[in-house]
Amino acid sequence: MDALRVGQRFDPSGYDDNEIFLRVVPRAATWRLSYMKYTAPTAEDFQRLKNELGHTGEQMAELFAVAGGQQWRKYTGGVTPREMSPQMLFFGAARLVLSDDELKRVLAKMREIGAQIEID
Known part of the structure; x- marks a missing residue:
């Protein structure tokens, strides 16, 4: 997934609640968005x-x-x-x-x- 520019909106459609993980990493005015796929144990x-x-x-x-x-x-x-x-x-x-x-x-x-x- 590409890094988002400051002020750019992320569209979470297509992801469920357990797939999105945000990590803010200041880097030359850009922030990275990371995600993981996670399904909890039963x-x-x-x-x-x-x-x-x-x-x-x-x-x-x-x-x-x-x-x-x-x-x-x-x-x-x-x-x-x-x-x-x-x-x-x-x-x-x-x-x-x-x-x-x-x-x-x-x-x-x-x-x-x-x-x-x-x-x-």
Whole structure:
């Protein structure tokens, strides 16, 4: 996708809500528009992961930084399960695959940027 000029309008028709990701990158009076195609895992996908990990709902909530087991169930049940944002999924997946040292480096970068964060 081409970069947009300042003041130029982007027409989102043809994209659904999960396909558009805006990234503003000031570069010689132009801003870039990036997009990604994302489809959230289903409730069944999350249940399979929970079973593979042998986790409780509370442990899954902690993994994905959800308030607790009751909130986690909103992603795994009910008439219309909630879709997980790509950011939340990325966070949980990173915690599953990164080593402790790699995760510490990411957290250090977040702090350097200005966040205050501690993870047990």
